[in-house]
Amino acid sequence: MEPPECPVCLQSFDERDAIPRVLSCGHSVCEACLAELPQRYQDTIRCPACTQLVKYPSQQGPSSLPKNIDLLRLSLQHSPSPSSSSSSDHSQIPNQRSTTNSCYYHPPFSSHELYVTWKDWILPHDAVLTDDHCIGWFSSTKGRGCFGVNRSVSLAPIVCFPPRDRSKFRFSYVAWVIKCLEGMNEGAKEELALILEASVRQGRMCRVYGLWSEGVEGPLYMVCERQRCNLLDKFGELGNGFLAVSEGGLELDKGGIFSFLMIGKGICEAVLALHLEGLVAGCLGLSCFSFDELGGICVDLNEALMLARKFVNAVSVEHKEEAMCKGCLENEVFASPEVLYELLHKRGTAPDSGHSRYPIGYGSDVWSLACVLLRLLIGNVLAWNTLEMKEENDGDSSASYACWVEKVSSVLEDKLGSEYLSLRQILCKCLDVNPGNRPDVVDVRKCIQNMLVKPQFDFLGNLEVTISRDYTGICLVLGELCLLPKQSSNELIEHELWEKEIGGQPNVVQDGKGKSDEDFAAGLPKGMTELKDLQGHLDCISGLAVGGRYLLSSSFDKTVHVWSLQDFSHLHTFRGHENKVMALVYVDEEEPLCISGDSGGGIFIWGIAAPLRQDPLRKWYEKKDWRFSGIHSLVVSKNHSLYTGSGDRTIKAWSLKDETLICTMTGHRSVVSTLAVCDEVLYSGSWDGTVRLWSLNDHSPLTVLGEDPPAEMKSILAITVDRHLLVAAHENGCIKVWRNDVFMNSKTLHKGAIFAMSMQGKCLYTGGWDKNVNIQELSGDEFELDVKAYGSIPCSAVATAILCSQGKLYVGYADKSIKLLLI
Structure with a gap:
């Protein structure tokens, strides 16, 4: 048998260093620990064993408390353990009540870790104002972000669940955002987190402000900075790109070539920023790139995600590789052959081609980057060559692709001549069907840089950046954020997502x-x-209680109703009160009771055992005086004492055995409107704005909470x-x-x-x-x-x-x- 120990320092009790002193709650603590425990309120202390608030003689100290003689005798029968005495340290006295409640603060509705991870990315509900409501999975909507200064933003839907018309419950704004995040699978959340964090670190990406929802149970959006002008807006009408063509042949526009090289360099750096963060777009277009306020080029992550989503949707509609390739080029959505094959392969419609052996990685974006640059350089000729490709090599996708690359190279050779040979060569090399043979983005950028500035003077322009070819990164077009249900309509999409992630109706x-x-x-x-x-009631409901097989309800109609918990049918009505019933309480005894109090000071005790009786078992009335306004609150303690909070500003304790008044507690300055009992402490709330704590052992006051200035009461x-x-x-x-x-x-x-x-x-x-x-x-x-x-x-x-x-x-x-x- 182990010797008894102090619950604070864990030292065995003795007659000299660790004298056990008994608190009013019945627990014993050594005298030294009691002297050092914190006292927040005068003459009270919280027991470190049960956390109950108990009376404590602050002036006399712990030595005035009674010794626990039984524990001392038991301790003397055991020799103190050297290990325990050496390990004790009065300088480290923990407040152990905090550990007993650690599980209390684990959130019930969502993962606490999830909330902590994402809370800083949740934008306030009033932070964004939408300019239009054309909201769907395949297009972003526009808006204005109110972040101190109004900024143009784009909104890309991330997840959407249908409203639940049958449900009475409505999420709060933050809870709905967290619930949407919970509904996303881990892969989608990882991609979203990577995009958000990358936008903060990289200046070549349009900033992502965070996550926002237009309304509770509406779609969850990623809010991204929207620049005033993107490349599609500025150069979408250039049918022949930067090279002007006349009847006599090519007219070399030096200014146009220089502009192309400057823009091309910026596009390369924007794509490189993606790769440095482990992101692969998978498909690119002119709309993915924008001019920032200083004239630099940055990649719009929202637009890249929406373009990838449109591309995935197009693949789900059209299953033939040749038709897909032609359609994408005509619509200026540039995705490499291996990306196209992988998407078709996921749907079981991929052709038996050589593209299947090529991995998807940073090299896939190099193919798309080359197409964007070619679109700027030679305009719509890129798509025009696709139409001829199908006619010459019908049925052979590999031969068709090789033919298309040759035609693109021929067009470049005719228009660029020998002066820009290195540009033509590297762009054609980027279109190689094998990603391993394509140059890196750094190489493309370096080629363009050398054409702008002679290599011997380019001592600041070269990027010392290397990207491992073995690392494939996270491909947006193949990622979870782009995966859509098979149904094309928004309602079916939302319904399927709802059934899968949240649970449906x-x-x-x-x-x-x-x-x-x-x-x-x-x-x-x-x-x-x-x-x-x-x-059933005829006036306002004033109280509810559950006990045994019954639901009890009180009302201003002077009655107490009894309802069945099985079918919720009305079973009985207790009548007898002459005034409004203000409160009721259920008492679980050998003979269960219902106690009700009214505004006239009447206290009625009703029997709950079957058969239910019409007349109360007992009743009595509080003493009235000129300040009296009846009973406002009731509570019963474990020792079967009844406490009433009254309009005369007092709390009265009654014996349930003989209805005698035990004591009257005073201190409140107005109506005692509410009462509660917990751990042998009585809590009383009042119209005076305070909560008072009382000891149930001797009904003495313990402390007062919430005392504010009269003006703030x-x-x-x-x-x-x-x-x-x-x-x-x-x-x-x-x-x-x-x-x-x-x-x-x-x-x-x-x-x-x-x-x-x-x-x-x-x-x-x-x-x-x-x-x-x-x-x-x-x-x-x-x-x-x-x-x-x-x-x-x-x-x-x-x-x-x-x-x-x-x-x-x-x-x-x-x-x-x-x-x-x-x-």
Whole structure:
């Protein structure tokens, strides 16, 4: 048998160095540790064993507490362990209550790691204003980003799920973005993260600002900087490129060639920036490149992604390689033969050609880069040669391709002559069917640079950059972000994605039996339906409670109704109150009880055992005086004492055995509107804006929370406690959160008063004047607590009572109804 130890320093108790002192909660701590434990409030301390707030004699010190004689006797029977004594160190006294609650802060709705990873990329909902609504998978939309100064942006849809009309649950903005990210597979998220991070590091890429959604349950977009002019806008009308052709032949325009070389150099550097980040576009076009504010060339990642998506869609429609090649060149979407083959191969329609043995990598972009440069140089002749290619070599794709390359080389030779031989040679080499024979982007850039500046003077122009040919990078056109469902319509696409990633339509469970509160919270993203609408009361619902097989509800109509939890039928009505029933509570005893209090000070105890009786088992009334305005709140402790919060600013403790008044607790300056009990501590909230803590052992005050200046005082209408956390709801729509009596956070949740609140684990449900039930996620650590809006449930009336129990959410309204919501 191990000798008893102090729960703080783990040293064995003794009569000299570690005298066990007994706290009012029953736990023992050595005298030395008690002297050094932090005291946040005078004359109180938190037990390090159970975290209960207990009375502590600050002036006299721990020596005034009684010794635990039994532990001392037991310790004397064992010799102290040298190892344990040597390992103890009073300079390292941990507050062990923090470890018991570490699991509390794991978010229930989404991965905490996912939220931390992506939260900095989520743009505020009002950060982007769209200029049009032509939103689809295959085109980006335009907008303005409000980032201090209005900037033009492009929006590329990343993922989209259909709205769930049958569901009552609506995500908050941030929660919806996180849920969209959860719906993406790991490959798509890796690609997206790589694109976002690359845009920050590379100046040759249009900046990606982050992720944004137009509205809750709308598409998730990648928001990218949109330059004023791209190459397609500026050079799309150049039928013959930079080389002007007259009836007499080619007219060499030196200015045009110089402009082409400058632009070509910028395009090479933009493609090189992609490769340095491990990205391969897979297909390129003039629209992928834009002029920045300084006249440089940068690659537009949104446009590259949209072009790749259009290309993938075109491949899914047309399955013949020759037709695809011709169609892509005519539409100025340039993808290498090996990329085209790989896409056709995925659909099982790839021809038996030699392209199948070539890998896809940086060399694939070199082919596309050459086509972009050729398009700028010789214009539409590039596509014109494709039409002749099909006629001369019908049925032989390899011969057709070789013929096309020869024709392109011939056109270049005729128009460029011998002066630009190196440019012609390297562009034709880029079109080699074997990626291994193609030059690197660095080589293409160097060739153009040497034509601009003589090599002997180019001491600053050469790039000392090498890219491994063995590393293939992530190809956007073959990546997860470009993969689309087989259906072409947006509705079918969204439906399939929804079924695959989120789970489709809400799964309506009729009884909800066996569902825990965690199951309820985890199931919210799949949808919430209104299972029952309980009608029967004639006035506003004031309270809800679940006990045994029954749901209990109180109302301003002076009655308490009993409902079956099996089929939610109305079973019984307790009548007898002469005033509005303000609160009720269920007591789980050998004979279960329901206790209700009214605005006239009446306290009624009803029997819940079958058969249900019409008359109360017992009833009594509080003493009235000129300040009296009835009972506003009720709670029962484990020792079966009843506590009432009253309009006369007091809290009264009653014995349930004989209805005698045990004591009256004073201190509040206004109506005691709400009560809660947790770990032998009574919590009381009041219209004076404070929460007071009372010891249930002797009903003495422990501390006061939330004392604000009179001008800032807002009435507290509801509180909820879950061991370490205390949440208070105010009439201005704000909540305040304390952890172990330390203020952690304050946040406005509603536009108007919060009348009802329920907390289950990590989820906080609030309802109030604005006719919404809001759902928050409490997350954080010992030093910081975050209140994250997860979603809301629109209501038809003011929510006045909320109860989450057994996988169901019960909401009482001011319009006399009670609605049962089920995932």
